[in-house]
Amino acid sequence: MAPKNEESSKRVMNRGAWTAEEDKKLSQYIKIHGPSRWKTLAIQSGLNRCGKSCRLRWLNYLRPNIKRGNISEAEEDLILRLHKLLGNRWALIAGRLPGRTDNEIKNYWNSHLSKKINQPENSRRQPLVLQQPPPPPQETAPPPKVREEEGKGNGNNFELNFDMNELIDFSAGGNFYELEWMNTFLDRPDDDTHGLKNAHN
């Protein structure tokens, strides 16, 4: 199917950490042309990077309204709950956390939360009570994509027979974190009775 490493097969691409100059180039190009056609973008912007790399850099770091670090307790709790519900569907989980990226959620999970949940159930699990006001709804919050509702392919038939956006509506304000239904839903002892978790992994 798609050629592999199509860009890198011709010439040697930059790899590794991005420099401030590269960031600037990328940001400026996207400002003018928009974040699409990554392969073309990578060539025309003068960045000696593959399109994939440019896309990742933009989505994870340069995109406006990105929040970095300092994941709040409320966010952490939401991640835990969503992970319980969705499994390693990082993009879906990140989609419910404005300003957070799938990569960041995934890293945070692997380095912090996966250990936490492996610890014996102690004081960690608390009722979902807001310590701080929810982050403002983001205008840039991506609309749900059909693909997200259907789940990723990879040969499985993962299906979410509900609209995540309706269930967790960030634009509604107010009851943002009052996911009582989810408390009930997730606090059931059997983690995977719904057939949703780890459908992919």
Next chain:
DNA sequence: AACGAAGTCAACCGCTAATTT
């Protein structure tokens, strides 16, 4: 102070789905 182990996280890889030609 020096060194190795463990932890963190940015970036890459391989893959599939969606879209375009």
Next chain:
DNA sequence: GAAATTAGCGGTTGACTTCGT
């Protein structure tokens, strides 16, 4: 309808930092 291209995802890697001895 088929092939090619593009977009996006989750898993993994490796460089760097922090911690413990």
